[in-house]
Amino acid sequence: MTNTHDQMVTVETSGAIALVAINNPPVNAASLAVRDGLVKAMDQLSADDAIKVVAIYGAGKTFIAGADIREFGKPPQAPWLPDVCNRIEAMEKPVISVLHGNALGGGLEVALSTHARIALPDLTIGFPEVTLGILPGAGGTQRAPRLAGIPASLELITTGNRVGAEEALKIGLIDEILSGEPRDLALQSAQRVLDGDLETRRTGDLATVADTAAIETTASTLKRKQPNLFSPHKCVEAVAASTLPLEDGLKEERRLFSECMESPQRAGLIHAFFAERAVTKIPEAGETPRPVKLVGVIGGGTMGSGIATACLLAGLDVILAERDEAGLERGRTIITGNLDGAVKRGKLSDAGRTEILETKLKTTTDYASFAAADLVIEAVFEDMGVKKDVFSQLDAICRPGAILATNTSYLDINEIAAATSRPQDVIGLHFFSPAHVMKLLEVVVADKTAPDAVATGFALGKQLKKIAVRAGVCDGFIGNRILNTYKKAADYLMMDGASPEEVDQAMVNYGFAMGPFAVGDLSGQDIGWAARKRQAPNRSPNERYIAIPDRLCEAELFGRKTGQGYYVYGEGAPTLNPAAVAIIEAERAKAGVTPRSFSEEEITARIMTAIIKEAISILEDGIALRPIDIDAVYLFGYGFPRFRGGPMHTADAIGASELVRRIETYAQEDAFFWKVPKLLRETAERGGKFAELNG
Ligand code: 3HC
Ligand code: NAI
Numbered sequence: 001m002t003n004t005h006d007q008m009v010t011v012e013t014s015g016a017i018a019l020v021a022i023n024n025p026p027v028n029a030a031s032l033a034v035r036d037g038l039v040k041a042m043d044q045l046s047a048d049d050a051i052k053v054v055a056i057y058g059a060g061k062t063f064i065a066g067a068d069i070r071e072f073g074k075p076p077q078a079p080w081l082p083d084v085c086n087r088i089e090a091m092e093k094p095v096i097s098v099l100h101g102n103a104l105g106g107g108l109e110v111a112l113s114t115h116a117r118i119a120l121p122d123l124t125i126g127f128p129e130v131t132l133g134i135l136p137g138a139g140g141t142q143r144a145p146r147l148a149g150i151p152a153s154l155e156l157i158t159t160g161n162r163v164g165a166e167e168a169l170k171i172g173l174i175d176e177i178l179s180g181e182p183r184d185l186a187l188q189s190a191q192r193v194l195d196g197d198l199e200t201r202r203t204g205d206l207a208t209v210a211d212t213a214a215i216e217t218t219a220s221t222l223k224r225k226q227p228n229l230f231s232p233h234k235c236v237e238a239v240a241a242s243t244l245p246l247e248d249g250l251k252e253e254r255r256l257f258s259e260c261m262e263s264p265q266r267a268g269l270i271h272a273f274f275a276e277r278a279v280t281k282i283p284e285a286g287e288t289p290r291p292v293k294l295v296g297v298i299g300g301g302t303m304g305s306g307i308a309t310a311c312l313l314a315g316l317d318v319i320l321a322e323r324d325e326a327g328l329e330r331g332r333t334i335i336t337g338n339l340d341g342a343v344k345r346g347k348l349s350d351a352g353r354t355e356i357l358e359t360k361l362k363t364t365t366d367y368a369s370f371a372a373a374d375l376v377i378e379a380v381f382e383d384m385g386v387k388k389d390v391f392s393q394l395d396a397i398c399r400p401g402a403i404l405a406t407n408t409s410y411l412d413i414n415e416i417a418a419a420t421s422r423p424q425d426v427i428g429l430h431f432f433s434p435a436h437v438m439k440l441l442e443v444v445v446a447d448k449t450a451p452d453a454v455a456t457g458f459a460l461g462k463q464l465k466k467i468a469v470r471a472g473v474c475d476g477f478i479g480n481r482i483l484n485t486y487k488k489a490a491d492y493l494m495m496d497g498a499s500p501e502e503v504d505q506a507m508v509n510y511g512f513a514m515g516p517f518a519v520g521d522l523s524g525q526d527i528g529w530a531a532r533k534r535q536a537p538n539r540s541p542n543e544r545y546i547a548i549p550d551r552l553c554e555a556e557l558f559g560r561k562t563g564q565g566y567y568v569y570g571e572g573a574p575t576l577n578p579a580a581v582a583i584i585e586a587e588r589a590k591a592g593v594t595p596r597s598f599s600e601e602e603i604t605a606r607i608m609t610a611i612i613k614e615a616i617s618i619l620e621d622g623i624a625l626r627p628i629d630i631d632a633v634y635l636f637g638y639g640f641p642r643f644r645g646g647p648m649h650t651a652d653a654i655g656a657s658e659l660v661r662r663i664e665t666y667a668q669e670d671a672f673f674w675k676v677p678k679l680l681r682e683t684a685e686r687g688g689k690f691a692e693l694n695g
Contacts, residue, residue, distance in 0.1 A: 009037025010059075011044065016052035017190040018045045019183065027065035028058050030106045032077050035084045038110075042087050042095075053193045054095040055186035056088075056114060062101025063123075063182075064110055069132065072261070072270055081106050081138035082250065085113035089139075094193050094200040098186040099123050099174065104162070108173075109138035112147065115200035117174040118189050119165040120182065125173060126162030132273060133231045133266035133643060137257035141238035142249040143203040148172045150211040150239060154218045157235045175199075208242040215240045228511050229643060231260045264653060268645030275632040275646060278694065279469045282458065282625065284451040289459035290401060293317060296369070296376035298390055300331020303407055304379035306435030309338040312356045313348065313436060314464045319362045319369050328363045335361065338436050367393050370402075375460070377429055379407040382530070387411060388419040395420035403453050405429040409480055410531065413446040413473050423448035427457055430477060432637045433523075440637030441466040442477050467636045472623040475535075478633045481623070482614045482647070487528070488673065489610035490516040491546040493603055495588060497595030500566040501576050506603040511641025516607075517566040518574070520549070521559030529553040542672045551583045609662045612651045616677040619648075619693070627651075627690040648690045656684035 008031070012019045020041050022028050038056075045051050058064060067081055079087075088095055088110065097111045100120035108125050111117050127136045127144070135141060136157060144153040148171040155161070168174045176198075178185055192198035219236045226232050234256045241252035260266055293316060297308045300322045308318045312335070320335075322328045339356060342348040348356075362369070370376050376398060378390050387406060394404050404426045406416055417423035428444025441464070443457035454470070461468030471477040476484055490503050494517075504515025520528060528549060539545065552558075552565065557580060559565030567574035588595055598606075615630045624630045631646020644650050651659060660676050667674040683690065 008033045009041055011041050013048075013051065014187065016050060016194060017187060018048070018051045018054045019186050019190070020045075020054060020056045021059045021183070022056070022064060023059035025060055027102065028060065028062055028107070029066060029068040029070075030064050030081055030084075030110065031068040031071065034064070035079045035081060038084050039079045039087055042091055046091060046093070052093055053190045054091065054093060055098060055190040056095065056110070057098040057182040057186040058101065059182075063097070063099045063103045064107030065102045066105030066107050066128065067138070069270060069273065072132075072134075073267060081109065082254065085109050085138045086250075089113040089115075089202050089204050091115075096186075096189055096193060096198070096200060098182050098189060099125075100182050105129050105136060105140070106138050109136055109140040109143070112143040112173070112203050113139060115202055116189075116193070116198060117176075118185055119168060119174040119177050120185070121165050121177055121179060123165040123168065123174070123177075124162050125156075125165075125168045126160065127157045128160045128162070130158055130231050130235055131160040131269060133263060133269035134260040135231055135235045135238050135253070135257055137253060139250060139253070141235065141253045142208075142242045142246060144173065145208040145239055145242040146203050146206040149209055150242070151214045153242075154214060154236065154239055157239060158218060158222060158232050204246040210243045228509075228641065230263045230265045234260050265643040268641075268643045268649060268653075271628075271631065271645035271649045272635050272642045275628045275635060276467055278626070278628045279467060279632045280458065282454065282470045284454040284458070287452040287455035289456040290374065290403060290452060292374040292403075292456060292460055292463075294319070294373050294375075296321065296373035297379065298367075298376065299379040299381075300327055300334070300363075301379065302334075302433055303431060303435055304377075305331045305334035306338065306433060306437075307377055307379055307407065307431050308361070309335050309342075309436035310431070310464050310466075312339070312360055313342060316463070317360050317362075319364060319373065321364050321367060321369070324365060328365065332361075332363060338434075342436075367397050370394065370397050371399060373398060373402055375403040375405060375456070377405045377407055379431075382409055382411065384411055384415065387416050391416055391419040391426070395422060401425065403427060403456055405457070407431055410476050412475075413444055414448075417446050417448060424450040425453055427453050428471070428473070428477070429457055429460070430471075430479075432479075438637060439465075439467050440479070440633060441468045442471045442479060442633065442637075443468050444471045444473060444477050446473050467632060469629050469632050469636075470625055471629075471633075472621070474618075474621060474623050478618055478624050478630055479637050481618060482611055482630075482634070483638065485610050485614035486607060487516055487520070488546075489607050491548065492544065492670070492673070493598060493606060494548065494584060495546045495591070495593060496598075497588075497593075498598045498603055499576065500580070500584075502598065502600070503603055503607075506600045507607065509600065510604050510608075511644060513639050521565035521567055521569075521574075523559070524561055525549060525553050525558045525565050540672070544670050544673060546587070548584055548587050551587060552580060555579065555583065605662060606666065608647075608650060608654070609659060609666070610673075611647050612654070612659060613663060613674075613677060613680070615647045615651070616680050616690075619690075620677055620679045626694045628694045652689045652691055656680055656688065656690075660684045 008024045010021045095114045096116040097114040098118045103111050103125045152171040165177045222232045238253045238256045241249045295311045295316050296319045297304050298321045311318050339353045413428045417426035427449050430442035432438035441461045458468045500517035504518050507515035557564045566580045568577045627648035634640035634646050663674050663676045
């Protein structure tokens with residue numbers, strides 16, 4: 001017999017056994033219809049005297065991947081997931097679950113409320129709630145410690161880390177691992193319950209073993225390491241409540257869950273979750289990508305070696321080209337070091353490393369080897385002449401249909417494409433340093449780039465496990481164009497009286513790992529210097545130009561690489577460099593600037609407003625498809641605090657009218673830099689939100 005509850009929950013009976021299947025593709029999220037269906041199934045089976053045991057499993061690829069995140073922020077609709085879990089646990093007849101694919105968050109909570117759990121070997125479990133700014137709110141913080149103890153539960157719940165079936169068995173969250181089809185195993189396991197061969201018990205009937213030391217240690221570590229975040233601390237409080245009677249602990253969990261739900265961090269983190277997925281929705285999504293197996297990389301410096309490593313780790317064959325043997329040797333050494341790092345981190349086996357170096361990586365000084373390549377990525381010096389020369393050679397050598405990509409940071413890709421007879425095959429693939437680690441890949445689409453070349457860029461991004469974001473051509477594309485404005489805003493603050501330390505500290509307190517001056521010291525002040533020299537001829541005479549960074553470079557204070565920049569680097573924490581301070585003071589005096597003080601709030605407001613203003617201009621110019629694409633670039637490539645959701649999400653949090661007010665105020669000092677973008681003014685006038693443009 002089969003009953004359906006809104007199609008998403010199906011009940012099938014066979015003698016004394018009832019099988020409850022959940023079918024809500026693609027991930028079986030516990031949406032309203034699933035929750036409703038589960039409660040109805042329990043009610044029906046509870047009343048059916050012929051049924052002696054119930055087994056719940058997931059139809060399709062997975063068990064339940066969690067609550068339906070799309071419902072968050074909307075008015076909650078009954079039955080709530082905690083009530084569903086309590087209903088399952090309270091069943092008077094045994095209820096077991098068979099888990100495959102993912103049992104995450106609310107999915108794991110459903111499983112923990114059943115009376116025994118059988119896992120397939122492919123199972124992944126975890127409590128990702130903390131990464132979404134919340135905590136397990138359907139009994140997870142109360143039931144997991146009853147089965148796995150407080151330390152293991154704290155580890156899962158406060159980190160969001162996911163573990164496999166073996167680990168889940170070890171810590172006690174599942175009871176057995178068996179191979180087979182979920183439905184077959186559900187039937188067999190239910191029969192074992194009937195036969196007395198599979199033990200069942202209610203998790204809520206167990207008591208949590210108290211562990212005050214583990215609670216205190218985790219609480220103090222999190223206070224130190226994640227002072228800006230809200231929900232991890234609430235997770236600890238909730239787990240601490242698991243030593244109370246279940247009903248009281250559940251009440252405490254609910255109270256803390258509601259606090260997290262109301263926090264703006266929840267909205268920011270969930271926005272980040274969807275940003276990662278939204279960026280794949282591009283106009284070229286329906287195109288068939290060109291096959292890519294053999295990749296050519298030109299330039300074995302910082303970027304070329306990292307890009308080659310990323311491709312090799314993804315199983316691609318790579319030919320690396322350099323100007324001479326010494327360059328090749330340097331590149332090979334960097335790649336070998338990167339692969340060694342991957343072995344150390346457990347991402348690659350020793351044998352895999354040897355295979356890559358012996359068979360997958362080839363090196364050459366002759367571009368003729370690229371004749372067989374499906375894709376060539378250029379990462380030579382940032383110089384238009386050199387890049388054009390490389391592309392015209394590639395045009396002559398590469399086979400028709402091969403993709404010719406540049407990793408340029410700023411240069412005009414239309415001009416580079418014009419150096420070839422096949423601009424439809426030319427594209428920007430802008431990686432971030434270190435390229436084998438950083439998640440972001442800007443796929444820069446030039447005027448004549450073919451749609452299937454764009455699709456190929458995205459397919460490559462996916463294969464390299466990167467987050468690819470579509471960008472258009474302009475000076476710096478999405479990321480570096482905003483970065484330029486960010487740096488200018490920081491320089492203006494420094495010139496007008498804030499110290500580099502004050503600006504950096506304000507950004508760290510806001511949630512960035514480092515402030516702009518410390519980042520400049522890390523990557524080398526000479527890099528920006530070269531870019532400024534290149535841009536000098538096009539600079540408007542009306543632009544307020546701060547020469548402090550140039551003076552620093554003239555004094556060879558390049559940052560970490562020379563031991564001194566804005567800070568002095570040596571033993572211990574870096575300290576503000578007196579030589580840099582002298583330069584700052586001299587420049588202020590030369591320009592007749594009387595330094596004033598800026599509060600942390602003012603520093604943050606000015607920098608964020610500058611970032612957002614540039615982001616809006618990028619939207620206006622059609623360089624980014626949607627606001628959420630800009631958010632993704634900043635979240636995954638520039639260390640923007642994830643809990644703030646990105647610059648455009650922040651723009652909505654601040655409000656368009658407030659942003660206009662700020663820019664108009666700052667414009668009284670510098671009307672050239674501080675202009676209100678038209679789109680911002682329109683959005684403010686109609687009281688709108690940028691999120692509306694995400695579609
Ligand atoms: N709710 C709603 N939609 C979800 C979802 C969820 N929990 N999980 C995934 N989706 C959507 C994605 O947005 C995507 O939609 P799209 O096709 O429209 O872009 C689609 O499902 C497929 O997702 P992925 O592209 O991520 O598919 P993968 O196969 O790569 O990964 C996954 C599958 C591992 C399940 C991954 O989606 C994932 O990690 N999901 C999030 C799981 C999660 O965070 N669960 C906890 C939710 S909070 C909770 O349960 C609260 C409770 O305690 C009360
Ligand atoms: P790099 O100076 O470390 O490496 C460049 C390499 O190219 C050198 O090893 C050089 O020998 C080689 N090279 C130069 N001309 C060549 C030619 N004609 N044929 C073969 N090899 C040649 O520079 P880096 O940092 O790797 O930058 C490379 C490109 O990547 C630049 O366009 C840069 O703007 C861009 N980029 C740099 C990022 C960074 O953080 N360093 C980030 C993203 C992009």
